[in-house]
Amino acid sequence: MNLVTIALKSIKQRFLSSSLTALSVSLGVMLMVAVLVINGVVTDLFSPQSFGFNLVVGPKGSDMSLALSSIYRLERSGEPLPYLFYKELQEHPAVEKAVPITIGDLTEQGEFPIVGTVSEFFELDYAYKKPFRVRGSFLKTPWDAVIGSRVAAKNGWDIGSEFKLTHGGVKDHVHEEKFRVVGVLAPTGTPNDRTAFVSIAGFWGISEHEKPLQEAINRLEKFRYTVPQSLRDQAMKQKEPKKADGHGHDHADHAELLDEQKEVTAIFLLTKGDTGFAGAILAGEINEDVRAMAINPVPVMGRLMSLIVGNIRLMLLVLTSVIIAVSAVSIFVSIYNSMSDRRREIGIMRALGARRETVFTIILAESALLCLGGGAIGLLLGHGLVAVASPIIESRSGILINPLAFEPMELVLFPVLLVVGSLIGFLPGLAAYRTDVAAALSE
Amino acid sequence: MSLVLDNLKKSYREPGGGTIPVLNVTRFELKTAEQVALVGSSGGGKTTLLNVIAGITTPDSGRVVIDNIDVTGLNEPSRDRFRALKIGFVFQTFNLLPAFTALENVLLGMCFAGKGTDSHRATDLLTRVGLGHRLHHRPPQLSVGEQQRVAVARALANHPSLLLADEPTASVDIANQNTILDLIRDTCKENNVSLLLVTHAPDIAARFGRIEQLSDFNRPVT
Numbered sequence: 001m002n003l004v005t006i007a008l009k010s011i012k013q014r015f016l017s018s019s020l021t022a023l024s025v026s027l028g029v030m031l032m033v034a035v036l037v038i039n040g041v042v043t044d045l046f047s048p049q050s051f052g053f054n055l056v057v058g059p060k061g062s063d064m065s066l067a068l069s070s071i072y073r074l075e076r077s078g079e080p081l082p083y084l085f086y087k088e089l090q091e092h093p094a095v096e097k098a099v100p101i102t103i104g105d106l107t108e109q110g111e112f113p114i115v116g117t118v119s120e121f122f123e124l125d126y127a128y129k130k131p132f133r134v135r136g137s138f139l140k141t142p143w144d145a146v147i148g149s150r151v152a153a154k155n156g157w158d159i160g161s162e163f164k165l166t167h168g169g170v171k172d173h174v175h176e177e178k179f180r181v182v183g184v185l186a187p188t189g190t191p192n193d194r195t196a197f198v199s200i201a202g203f204w205g206i207s208e209h210e211k212p213l214q215e216a217i218n219r220l221e222k223f224r225y226t227v228p229q230s231l232r233d234q235a236m237k238q239k240e241p242k243k244a245d246g247h248g249h250d251h252a253d254h255a256e257l258l259d260e261q262k263e264v265t266a267i268f269l270l271t272k273g274d275t276g277f278a279g280a281i282l283a284g285e286i287n288e289d290v291r292a293m294a295i296n297p298v299p300v301m302g303r304l305m306s307l308i309v310g311n312i313r314l315m316l317l318v319l320t321s322v323i324i325a326v327s328a329v330s331i332f333v334s335i336y337n338s339m340s341d342r343r344r345e346i347g348i349m350r351a352l353g354a355r356r357e358t359v360f361t362i363i364l365a366e367s368a369l370l371c372l373g374g375g376a377i378g379l380l381l382g383h384g385l386v387a388v389a390s391p392i393i394e395s396r397s398g399i400l401i402n403p404l405a406f407e408p409m410e411l412v413l414f415p416v417l418l419v420v421g422s423l424i425g426f427l428p429g430l431a432a433y434r435t436d437v438a439a440a441l442s443e
Numbered sequence: 444m445s446l447v448l449d450n451l452k453k454s455y456r457e458p459g460g461g462t463i464p465v466l467n468v469t470r471f472e473l474k475t476a477e478q479v480a481l482v483g484s485s486g487g488g489k490t491t492l493l494n495v496i497a498g499i500t501t502p503d504s505g506r507v508v509i510d511n512i513d514v515t516g517l518n519e520p521s522r523d524r525f526r527a528l529k530i531g532f533v534f535q536t537f538n539l540l541p542a543f544t545a546l547e548n549v550l551l552g553m554c555f556a557g558k559g560t561d562s563h564r565a566t567d568l569l570t571r572v573g574l575g576h577r578l579h580h581r582p583p584q585l586s587v588g589e590q591q592r593v594a595v596a597r598a599l600a601n602h603p604s605l606l607l608a609d610e611p612t613a614s615v616d617i618a619n620q621n622t623i624l625d626l627i628r629d630t631c632k633e634n635n636v637s638l639l640l641v642t643h644a645p646d647i648a649a650r651f652g653r654i655e656q657l658s659d660f661n662r663p664v665t
């Protein structure tokens with residue numbers, strides 16, 4: 001028998017009030033842990049290094065929308081860019097690599113975002129110094145698809161599976177064309193896990209992605225490209241009423257799609273040489289032009305972080321600290337109230353030879369144990385809460401959260417709880433320390 | 444000589460401000476393994492005397508010497524340690540910690556002596572007071588007489604040289620009174636423990652070879 005077992009006994013003796021107070025600590029810690037874990041994941045996700053390219057080019061508009069739609073696929077994209085513009089950038093002397101993407105459609109099953117792109121996409125690291133790894137192969141032919149690990153797991157797809165897309169996320173509007181999975185990506189912990197990549201050629205080949213030609217012509221003119229006469233002729237023809245059987249979906253039909261007709265949603269750029277400096281110059285050049293916009297995603301995401309995520313985190317951390325403070329007060333009240341019942345017990349222990357310091361320590365140990373025990377349960381509950389919440393968060397925001405993800409801050413929690421527990425136990429402990437043994441025994 | 448009280452004085456401060464003299468003992472001795480019944484009127488200072496001997500209450504002046512050690516001269520932590528090692532204490536009632544089993548209550552007695560706990564000895568002591576079958580009962584599950592027996596076992600746990608018992612049989616029926624008394628006296632005799640037992644009951648006092656009337660050797664002066 002030692003002081004800790006004695007403290008445990010007296011916790012057990014007041015089981016109801018002990019467990020209620022420990023529970024209040026648990027709830028506080030649970031929320032704190034959940035906030036820390038979710039915050040950690042979100043912070044990682046939006047952390048400045050998480051890209052293998054240094055510029056994103058898209059239509060003029062909000063830089064945050066562009067980042068959210070192109071990198072995180074959390075938002076609908078704006079107006080597309082002509083494919084010719086992509087070609088132009090690709091030829092630019094400062095550009096090392098340019099990768100076009102098209103977004104907007106979803107997989108019919110599971111509603112995962114579709115990204116139409118080229119094989120070079122996978123040559124860019126998905127995060128700082130982290131290259132993509134694939135089982136199978138990357139995109140080769142127009143109807144190839146490479147799927148993220150999450151898509152594979154959720155939909156039960158593997159190499160050889162075939163799937164259809166729904167147009168722009170409109171439920172009943174399913175495209176006829178089928179894509180075939182040729183590769184499954186290893187988990188990356190990024191939005192790529194829940195993305196299905198398809199060959200951009202196939203994406204363009206989907207019959208209904210063929211925009212009314214007049215729209216494409218207008219865009220080409222806006223981008224100051226010369227519109228070939230053949231396109232204008234076709235546009236005239238398109239305005240005439242269609243033939244009854246004009247909706248046949250033979251892939252060969254679209255083979256002769258002109259570059260002028262193709263569009264992309266955004267372009268990822270990797271500049272040559274010093275990416276920071278060269279990137280800034282190129283971005284400036286693109287932004288001077290009225291046609292498109294280039295952003296460096298790092299500061300944009302940093303701003304998003306501090307604006308939204310940072311404030312919410314601060315608010316939640318303050319809130320949970322208040323909850324823990326409230327539960328600390330309730331532990332204090334519970335122990336302090338029990339002190340009058342325990343005067344005699346303390347008197348007996350002192351009469352048996354316990355020193356003042358000993359009874360002080362027993363009370364302190366009791367409140368520290370309540371705090372730590374409550375904290376440990378709270379830690380488990382917190383990860384449990386994340387486990388329960390993560391599918392909901394994933395379905396609503398597409399952010400993947402691993403319930404077992406461990407935040408180093410959680411380790412700080414325990415010394416803090418120990419200090420809090422000791423502070424709480426201090427006054428009752430002092431009362432025990434000061435107990436007049438003779439008086440306590442005569443009660 | 445197991446216990447010597449020398450010129451011991453104790454008075455309490457009245458709530459009003461004056462002082463109530465309670466103890467003034469010129470000389471009192473208890474030999475090793477001697478057994479004494481201490482009787483006296485209520486409010487006479489018997490409990491105060493036991494508390495002073497145990498070092499729970501500090502006297503105003505004078506000395507308490509136990510096994511040739513001047514307990515009054517020790518600092519508080521040493522006195523606590525001394526109490527744990529040398530003195531067994533049995534109170535009238537509510538002796539035990541309700542959350543602890545009989546066995547644990549006895550172990551608790553060992554825990555503060557700094558020598559580690561010995562559950563073999565604790566079990567043995569409880570068996571000797573006839574509670575071998577009640578080791579894991581908690582005090583509320585024990586009769587008052589059984590609780591007193593646990594208290595006796597606990598008081599003897601650290602091989603004390605002096606056992607102080609303050610009306611240990613006051614809340615027990617006659618049959619049990621005798622059992623408990625015999626138990627205390629026999630175990631003290633077996634273990635060479637000196638016994639100072641406070642009682643109000645004349646028939647209990649009558650069974651002791653030496654009976655001390657407190658007022659005979661205690662003359663508090665106003």
Ligand SMILES: Nc1ncnc2c1ncn2[C@@H]1O[C@H](COP(=O)(O)OP(=O)(O)OP(=O)(O)O)[C@@H](O)[C@H]1O
Pocket residue numbers: 439455456457463465483484485486487488489490491492
């Ligand atoms: N802490 C205290 N403060 C003031 N007076 C006290 C205190 N403790 C005891 N007294 C007084 O000292 C006197 C002796 O008390 P004590 O408890 O020693 O008597 P007692 O002989 O044990 O009586 P009883 O037989 O009724 O138990 C009493 O008059 C009591 O009121």
Ligand SMILES: [Mg+2]
Pocket residue numbers: 489490491609
């Ligand atoms: Mg008394």
